[in-house]
Amino acid sequence: MGHVPELIFDLALILGAAAVMTIIFKMLKQPVVLGYIIAGVIVGPYFNFFPTVVESDGIKTWAEIGVIFLLFGLGLEFSFKKLLKVGNVAVITSLMGVGMTFLIGYNVGVIMGWKLMDSLFMGGILSIASTTIIFRAFDELGVKSQKFAGIVLGALIIEDLVAVVLMVILSTVSISRSFEGIEMIYSILKLVFFLVLWFVSGIFFLPTMFKKLKKYLNDETLLVVSLALCFLMVVLSSQAGFSPALGAFIMGSILAETPKVEKIEHLVQSVKDLFGAIFFVSVGMLLDPNMLVEYALPIGISTFVLLMGKPIFATIGALLAGQPIKVAVQTGMSLSQIGEFSFIIATLGVTLNVTSDFLYPVAVAVSVLTTFTTPYMIGFSGKVSDWVTLKTPEKWKNRLYKYSLGTQQVTEASDWKKLIRFYLINTVIFSVVIISIILLANQFLAPLFDASKWKNLFIVSLTLLLIAPFLYALAFRRGPSKTYANIWTKPLYRGPLLALIISRIALAIFFIGFVFATYYSPLAAFIGVVVSTFIFVTQRHRIKQFYGRIESRFLLNLHDRERSQQSAQHVLAPWDSHLTKFTLEARSPIIGLPLSTMKLRETFGVNIVIIQRGDITINIPRQDNVLYPNDVISVIGTDEQLTLFKDYIAVKDVKEESKVDSSQVGLHSFSIPDDSYLVGQTMRHSKMRERCNGIVVGLERNEDRMVNPDPDVVFEVDDVIWIVGSNKRIQVYLKEILNNV
The missing domain is CATH 3.30.70.1450 (Regulator of K+ conductance, C-terminal domain)
Structure with a gap:
C-alpha cells in the first residue's frame, strides 16, 4: 500500500470534522461558519482529544486559496453598477457606522495599552459587518422584503468597498509603520487608477469575448475560463502591490456586469464552498482557548462595541439620511456583527507580521459571539424600535418627521453640477486609459525593437495612434447637449465653462507632449506636439467616428445585463412604505381577476404599480388589467401591509435575477x-x-x-x-x- 501524503491526511481530517459540524449546526439552525470554526478548534494544535493537523503550512496555502474564492464570490455579488445605484441612505448609514466603529475600536486598543498597529487593525476588524451572516439571517427570518433590509443590503455594498480600501491603507501603514500622508494618498490614487483601468478594460473585452466564444462555453469551459480570469487578476493585483484577495474581488466585480454572472455564480459555488470551508477551519485552528481566557476583557469590550456602539452609530446615520425611527433602529441593529472581511483583515496583520499573536483569536472570538446574537438582534429590532418611538418626545418626533420629509423631496441637480460631474468622471476615465497605454508602450513595446533612428518615431506614432480616440473624448466630448446648451445660454456660467473646456484641451496637449518628451529632446518634443496637434485637429472627425464605435461597444457591454432591482426596492415609497416584487403562482386567489375587483387598496392598503409578463412590462396598470400565473408584480406598501398581502396571495418571493425594469x-x-x-x-x-x-x-x-x-x-x-x-x-x-x- 502506497504512503498517503500528510497533506491528504490533513485534508481528510479537516473535511471530516467540517462535515460533522456542518450537520450539527444545520440541525441547530445556526450559521455553518461557526461550525467550521469549531471544527478548526477541534483539529487544531490546542485541542488534543482528537487527531491534529500535521502539515499546517500546506493548510495555510489552501486557506489562502479559500480567501481568494471567498472574495471572488463576494465580487460576483458586488457589481459596480449596484454601487452606483446605492442611495444616499445606505451610503450615509454605512459610512457613519464604519467610521465611528473604527474610531471606537482603535481607542479600545489604545486604552488597553496595545501597539499602534494592533489598535489600527482592531478598528478595522470591528468596523466591517458580515455580508454572509446577514444574508443568511434575513433568509431565515423572512425579512428580506422589508424596507430596512434593502437599506442594510445597500450599506453592505458600501462596507465591502470600504473594506477593500481599508486593506490597502492598513497594508501601506504596515509597511511604513507610520502615518505617511503622501504615501497614503499615493496608495489610494494607485488603487483608484487600477480600479478604473481594470473595470473599463474588463467591461470592454470580457462580454465581447463571452459572445464570440458562446458556442464553446459549456459549463466546464465557463468554469475554467472564469477561474483562470480570477487567478490572472490575482497575479496582476500582486504585481501592482495589492493583496491577492483584492484581485479576486475586482475580477468578480467585473464579471458581475456580464450576462454570464448568474451561471458563473452557480458553477463556482461548490468550489467556493469547499475552499471557504478550509479557510474557516484554518481560522479555528489558530484559536487558542488559553489566550481567549487571558484576553476575555478586550473580547467582552469589543463585543459590547458591536452590540451597542455600531447599532447606535448606524441608527444615527440612517436618521441623518432621513429615515423614520423604526427603520433606522432596525437598520442599525442588523449591522452588529463581524465576519469574513474581519478575518481577512486579521489574516493580513498576521501575514505582514505587524500584529500581536492575541489579536487574531480576539477577532475570531468576537465574530463567534456576535454571529450567535445576530438573529436575535434582527428579530428584536422591531420591538426595540417601537419602544424607542414610544419613548421619543413628541417634539423630537415632529422635528425628525419634518427633516425626513425634507430629505425625501424630489430635487434635481443643477445643470452645472451635472456637467461638472460628467467632466470629472470622463477626465478620470480617459486619463487612466491614456496613461495606461503610454506606460504599456514604454515598458513592453519599446524593448522589443532594436535601437535605431526610426525606433522612437515608430513607438511615438503608434502610441499617439492608440490614444487618439481617447484624446478626442478628453478634449472635445461635451456631454449631454441639452445641459451644455442651458449653461452656455447663461452669461454667469459661460466663463467657467470656457475655462473648463480649455483645461481639458490643455490636458490632452500635455499627454501628447509627455509622449514626445519620453523619447525626444525638449525642442523636438515641442515641434512634435505642434505637428501632432495640427494633425489631430484636422482629422478630429475621423477620430470622433472611431471613438464613437469604441464607446458604443463599451455601452453595449455595460448594459448587456439588466440592472438588478434589489437595491431600488426602497426608493419608490413615501414614509414607511417601499416597493417589493412578487411572482404569482397559479393557485393565487387574484389570478384571472381584473384589478378593479380585488379592492387591494381598500383591503390591504397596497398598490400594484408594475406588472412584468415575460418581455412585456405594464407600468401603472389600469383597473381592467388581469393578472396571470408567473406575472411579476411590484407592490408598494408598508412592511405590515406587504406581509398581510403576501400571506393572502400565497406567493413566492421573486428571485434576484428577475429582470423587472422599474427605471421608468x-x-x-x-x-x-x-x-x-x-x-x-x-x-x-x-x-x-x-x-x-x-x-x-x-x-x-x-x-x-x-x-x-x-x-x-x-x-x-x-x-x-x-x-x-x-x-x-x-x-x-x-x-x-x-x-x-
Missing part, C-alpha cells in the same frame, strides 16, 4: 401652490391619474398624513401630494402645475 417608474412629491387649478378640486375630478399616468399614494396636510387618500378628498393650498408613476409624464405634469396650465 418613480416616486414624486409636490406641494400645491395657491394659484393651482387643483385647489378646491377632488382627486377624482382633477383627472390627475389620467393626465400623468400615476397613482396618488399619499397626502400630507399640516401635521396629518393620509396614505392612499380617498378619491373624494378636496385638495387645499400647500397640500403635499405623493404620486407613483411614469417619470416622464409626471415631470411634464409638475411643470403644468407650476405654470397653472
Whole structure:
C-alpha cells in the first residue's frame, strides 16, 4: 500500500470534522461558519482529544486559496453598477457606522495599552459587518422584503468597498509603520487608477469575448475560463502591490456586469464552498482557548462595541439620511456583527507580521459571539424600535418627521453640477486609459525593437495612434447637449465653462507632449506636439467616428445585463412604505381577476404599480388589467401591509435575477401652490391619474398624513401630494402645475 501524503491526511481530517459540524449546526439552525470554526478548534494544535493537523503550512496555502474564492464570490455579488445605484441612505448609514466603529475600536486598543498597529487593525476588524451572516439571517427570518433590509443590503455594498480600501491603507501603514500622508494618498490614487483601468478594460473585452466564444462555453469551459480570469487578476493585483484577495474581488466585480454572472455564480459555488470551508477551519485552528481566557476583557469590550456602539452609530446615520425611527433602529441593529472581511483583515496583520499573536483569536472570538446574537438582534429590532418611538418626545418626533420629509423631496441637480460631474468622471476615465497605454508602450513595446533612428518615431506614432480616440473624448466630448446648451445660454456660467473646456484641451496637449518628451529632446518634443496637434485637429472627425464605435461597444457591454432591482426596492415609497416584487403562482386567489375587483387598496392598503409578463412590462396598470400565473408584480406598501398581502396571495418571493425594469417608474412629491387649478378640486375630478399616468399614494396636510387618500378628498393650498408613476409624464405634469396650465 502506497504512503498517503500528510497533506491528504490533513485534508481528510479537516473535511471530516467540517462535515460533522456542518450537520450539527444545520440541525441547530445556526450559521455553518461557526461550525467550521469549531471544527478548526477541534483539529487544531490546542485541542488534543482528537487527531491534529500535521502539515499546517500546506493548510495555510489552501486557506489562502479559500480567501481568494471567498472574495471572488463576494465580487460576483458586488457589481459596480449596484454601487452606483446605492442611495444616499445606505451610503450615509454605512459610512457613519464604519467610521465611528473604527474610531471606537482603535481607542479600545489604545486604552488597553496595545501597539499602534494592533489598535489600527482592531478598528478595522470591528468596523466591517458580515455580508454572509446577514444574508443568511434575513433568509431565515423572512425579512428580506422589508424596507430596512434593502437599506442594510445597500450599506453592505458600501462596507465591502470600504473594506477593500481599508486593506490597502492598513497594508501601506504596515509597511511604513507610520502615518505617511503622501504615501497614503499615493496608495489610494494607485488603487483608484487600477480600479478604473481594470473595470473599463474588463467591461470592454470580457462580454465581447463571452459572445464570440458562446458556442464553446459549456459549463466546464465557463468554469475554467472564469477561474483562470480570477487567478490572472490575482497575479496582476500582486504585481501592482495589492493583496491577492483584492484581485479576486475586482475580477468578480467585473464579471458581475456580464450576462454570464448568474451561471458563473452557480458553477463556482461548490468550489467556493469547499475552499471557504478550509479557510474557516484554518481560522479555528489558530484559536487558542488559553489566550481567549487571558484576553476575555478586550473580547467582552469589543463585543459590547458591536452590540451597542455600531447599532447606535448606524441608527444615527440612517436618521441623518432621513429615515423614520423604526427603520433606522432596525437598520442599525442588523449591522452588529463581524465576519469574513474581519478575518481577512486579521489574516493580513498576521501575514505582514505587524500584529500581536492575541489579536487574531480576539477577532475570531468576537465574530463567534456576535454571529450567535445576530438573529436575535434582527428579530428584536422591531420591538426595540417601537419602544424607542414610544419613548421619543413628541417634539423630537415632529422635528425628525419634518427633516425626513425634507430629505425625501424630489430635487434635481443643477445643470452645472451635472456637467461638472460628467467632466470629472470622463477626465478620470480617459486619463487612466491614456496613461495606461503610454506606460504599456514604454515598458513592453519599446524593448522589443532594436535601437535605431526610426525606433522612437515608430513607438511615438503608434502610441499617439492608440490614444487618439481617447484624446478626442478628453478634449472635445461635451456631454449631454441639452445641459451644455442651458449653461452656455447663461452669461454667469459661460466663463467657467470656457475655462473648463480649455483645461481639458490643455490636458490632452500635455499627454501628447509627455509622449514626445519620453523619447525626444525638449525642442523636438515641442515641434512634435505642434505637428501632432495640427494633425489631430484636422482629422478630429475621423477620430470622433472611431471613438464613437469604441464607446458604443463599451455601452453595449455595460448594459448587456439588466440592472438588478434589489437595491431600488426602497426608493419608490413615501414614509414607511417601499416597493417589493412578487411572482404569482397559479393557485393565487387574484389570478384571472381584473384589478378593479380585488379592492387591494381598500383591503390591504397596497398598490400594484408594475406588472412584468415575460418581455412585456405594464407600468401603472389600469383597473381592467388581469393578472396571470408567473406575472411579476411590484407592490408598494408598508412592511405590515406587504406581509398581510403576501400571506393572502400565497406567493413566492421573486428571485434576484428577475429582470423587472422599474427605471421608468418613480416616486414624486409636490406641494400645491395657491394659484393651482387643483385647489378646491377632488382627486377624482382633477383627472390627475389620467393626465400623468400615476397613482396618488399619499397626502400630507399640516401635521396629518393620509396614505392612499380617498378619491373624494378636496385638495387645499400647500397640500403635499405623493404620486407613483411614469417619470416622464409626471415631470411634464409638475411643470403644468407650476405654470397653472
